[in-house]
Amino acid sequence: xxxxxxxxxxxxxxxxxxxxxxxxxxxxxxxxxxxxxxxxxxxxxxxxxxxxxxxxxxxxxxxxxxxxxxxxxxxxxxxxxxxxxxxxxxxxxxxxxxxxxxxxxxxxxxxxxxxxxxxxxxxxxxxxxxxxxxxxxxxxxxxxxxxxxxxxxxxxxxxxxxxxxxxxxxxxxxxxxxxxxxxxxxxxxxxxxxxxxxxxxxxxxxxxxxxxxxxxxxxxxxxxxxxxxxxxxxxxxxxxxxxxxxxxxxxxxxxxxxxxxxxxxxxxxxxxxxxxxxxxxxxxxxxxxxxxxxxxxxxxxxxxxxxxxxxxxxxxxxxxxxxxxxxxxxxxxxxxxxxxxxxxxxxxxxxxxxxxxxxxxxxxxxxxxxxxxxxxxxxxxxxxxxxxxxxxxxxxxxxxxxxxxxx
Ligand code: PMP
Numbered sequence: 001x002x003x004x005x006x007x008x009x010x011x012x013x014x015x016x017x018x019x020x021x022x023x024x025x026x027x028x029x030x031x032x033x034x035x036x037x038x039x040x041x042x043x044x045x046x047x048x049x050x051x052x053x054x055x056x057x058x059x060x061x062x063x064x065x066x067x068x069x070x071x072x073x074x075x076x077x078x079x080x081x082x083x084x085x086x087x088x089x090x091x092x093x094x095x096x097x098x099x100x101x102x103x104x105x106x107x108x109x110x111x112x113x114x115x116x117x118x119x120x121x122x123x124x125x126x127x128x129x130x131x132x133x134x135x136x137x138x139x140x141x142x143x144x145x146x147x148x149x150x151x152x153x154x155x156x157x158x159x160x161x162x163x164x165x166x167x168x169x170x171x172x173x174x175x176x177x178x179x180x181x182x183x184x185x186x187x188x189x190x191x192x193x194x195x196x197x198x199x200x201x202x203x204x205x206x207x208x209x210x211x212x213x214x215x216x217x218x219x220x221x222x223x224x225x226x227x228x229x230x231x232x233x234x235x236x237x238x239x240x241x242x243x244x245x246x247x248x249x250x251x252x253x254x255x256x257x258x259x260x261x262x263x264x265x266x267x268x269x270x271x272x273x274x275x276x277x278x279x280x281x282x283x284x285x286x287x288x289x290x291x292x293x294x295x296x297x298x299x300x301x302x303x304x305x306x307x308x309x310x311x312x313x314x315x316x317x318x319x320x321x322x323x324x325x326x327x328x329x330x331x332x333x334x335x336x337x338x339x340x341x342x343x344x345x346x347x348x349x350x351x352x353x354x355x356x357x358x359x360x361x362x363x364x365x366x367x368x369x370x371x372x373x374x375x376x377x378x379x380x381x382x383x384x385x386x387x388x389x390x391x392x393x394x395x396x397x398x399x400x401x402x403x404x405x406x407x
Contacts, residue, residue, distance in 0.1 A: 006303025025357025153329020181334025236285030
C-alpha cells in the first residue's frame with residue numbers, strides 16, 4: 001500500500017487536543033517524548049468500545065465476550081507485526097516500566113546468581129535501572145555501569161568491549177535516549193553480548209515512534225515499549241520476549257486467566273503469553289494501541305521522519321546562538337533537543353515557556369545518572385512530534401529568547 005505524501009494539515013486535523021489555548025495563547029505542544037497527543041481514530045476507538053463492545057476477554061461464551069476476545073487477540077497480532085515479532089512473543093503490560101519489572105522479576109531473578117553481572121548503560125531511564133538494582137539485591141548479582149562519553153552523549157563500543165565478560169548475564173540498553181535522542185548501536189550490542197552468552201533487554205520506549213523496529217532481525221531477547229508515546233492511551237504497552245525464553249519463565253503475577261488448573265494442593269500454569277497476563281486486562285487500551293499503530297502505518301512514515309528532522313534542525317539553528325545556552329549532546333535528525341542555560345534554573349525556563357503557551361519538559365527526565373555524567377542538575381527538553389509545525393518551532397525559539405532576556 002502506498003500512503004499519500006505527508007500532509008501536516010491533514011495530520012493536525014486528527015489531533016483535537018492541539019487546538020486549544022494555554023494562558024491565552026494557542027498551545028504549542030513540544031513534550032511528546034513524555035507522552036504524545038492522541039489522534040481522533042484512537043479516541044473514537046475507545047468511545048466505540050465502551051459504547052457498544054465492552055466485555056471481559058477469554059471468559060465465558062456470549063457474543064460480546066467472543067468478539068472482544070477476537071479483537072483483543074487481533075490487536076496483539078498488530079503489535080507483533082509492528083515490531084517484527086511473532087505473536088506468541090507479545091505480552092500485554094501497562095507500559096515499558098511494567099515490562100522491564102516483569103523481565104527482572106520473572107526472568108532475571110531466576111537466572112542470576114551471586115557474582116553475575118548486569119551491564120547497564122549510563123544513559124538509561126530509571127525504568128531500565130531500578131528494576132535491575134532490585135533484582136541485583138535479591139540475587140547478589142552486581143550492577144556494572146557502561147559509562148557514556150559525556151562530550152558526545154554517546155556510548156562507546158570499545159568501553160562496552162572492556163566491560164562485557166563471561167560474568168555478564170544481562171545487558172540493558174535504550175534503543176533511543178529520552179533525553180538527547182541518541183540512537184544506540186543495539187544491533188552490535190546484541191551480537192557481542194550473545195557471543196558471550198548474555199541476553200539483551202532493549203528499552204524501545206522512545207524508538208518505536210521514530211523508526212521501523214524489527215526485533216527478530218535485531219535479535220533482541222527482550223524489547224519493551226509503552227503505547228502512550230505512540231499515539232495510544234496510557235496504561236497499555238508491550239513486552240516482546242523470544243518465545244522460547246518466555247516459555248521457560250515462571251509467572252510473575254498470579255490470578256485468573258494465567259492458570260490451567262487451580263486446587264489447594266497446587267496450581268498449574270497456562271502457556272505464554274497468557275501466563276504473564278493475570279487478571280482482567282486493559283482491553284480498550286489494547287484495541288486503542290492497535291488503532292494507533294494502524295493510524296501511524298497509514299501515514300507516510302518517511303515523510304513524517306523527514307518533517308521531524310527538519311523541525312529539529314530549525315530549532316537548533318534558532319537557539320544555538322542564544323547567549324549562555326548549551327545544547328546537550330546534539331543528535332542530528334533526532335526528535336529531541338535538550339539544553340541548559342548557564343545561571344538559569346531549567347524549571348524557570350519551562351515555566352516562562354508555559355506562560356507563552358509552550359509545553360516542554362524540564363528536570364532530570366528520570367535519568368539521574370545521565371545528569372550526573374553530564375555534570376548538570378537538570379535541563380530543558382524540547383521534543384518534536386509529527387504534528388508539530390515550523391510555526392511551533394518559531395514560537396518556541398522566540399519564547400526561549402524572551403525567557404533568557406527576562407531571567
Ligand atoms: N524508557 C524510556 C526511554 C522512556 O522515555 C520512558 C518514559 N519516559 C520509559 C522507559 C518509561 O515508560 P513508561 O513510564 O511509559 O512505563
